Amino acid sequence: MTTIRLLDAPHARAAIPDLCDILIDCVNGGASVGFMQPYGATDAEPYWQSVAENVATGAPLLFAAEVDGSIVGTVQIGAAQSPNQPHRADLKKLLVHSAARGKGLARLLMQAAEREAASRGKTILVLDTATGSDAEAIYPRLGWERVGVIPDYALWPQGGLCGTTLFYKRIA
Helix, strand or coil, X not given: CEEEEEXXXXXXXXXXXXXXXXXXXXXXXXXXXXXXXXXXXXXXXXXXXXXHHHHCCCCCEEEEEEECCEEEEEEEEECCXXXXXXXXXXXXXXXXXXXXXXXXXXXXXXXXXXXXXXXXXXXXXXXEEECCCCHHHHHHHCCXXXXXXXXXXXXXXXXXXXXXEEEEEECC
């Protein structure tokens, strides 16, 4: 059974061990999501503690995908924007554990995030992803529009420069 949940702060704190496992798996698997290899629990735990604390303020919105009661995927919506951007939000850190891929969890997470963002008055979402990554191919299939590429934007987790591809999606 698959469930997508929007986590409140207490549930986010309780989910930290599972969220750490997902992030460690993704970074060590080559996902360019802001961290470098080698990546372990002592790296992931402070990140997720910070996210959980920020969830209490409403920024970000943190979603979890559960399969048979275990959290195996996550995505965030950064809904706090500048005063001239109340209609916009940033999609961040779409992560699915390698053992749970191929089950449509990325699609379910994105759909839930888009619905929640729309319910909060957001009309456009933006994201960036590593150019040439497996993740880059997901977004057009989900209706996201490719804007372009910024070369040499970041580093791959194992080292070496990578570009980032920008996407947007109108949701209302």
